[in-house]
Amino acid sequence: PSIFTSYFSKMSEERKSSKKRQGRISLLVRNMSYRTRTEDVRRLFSKHYEIKDVYLPKDHRNGEPRGFGFIEFFDEGDAMDAMDRYDGADL
Helix, strand or coil: CCCEEEEEECCCHHHHHHHHHCCCEEEEEEEECCCCCHHHHHHHHHCCCCEEEEECCECCCCCCECCCEEEEECCHHHHHHHHHHHCCCEC
C-alpha cells in the first residue's frame, strides 16, 4: 500500500531565501495518508538525500495526524530534486 501521494508546494522566494541563509530548506508535502509515520518518510527520502528533519503535525485536540508534513533538507538542490522526483507520485 502507498504511504502517501505527494504534492509539494514551492516556497515563496522570500521564504526560500530566509531558509537558505540558515543552510536548510523545507518542503511541504500534502495529501499524506493518516497512517504515514515520520520514520516512513525519513526512510524513503534518506535513500537519496541528506534529511535534517521530518515533521508530521497532529491535531491538538485529538492527536490524530493532519495529512500533511514538512521535510527539511540540508541542501536546497536536494530539496528541489526531491520535489521533481516525487511530486504527484504515489509512494
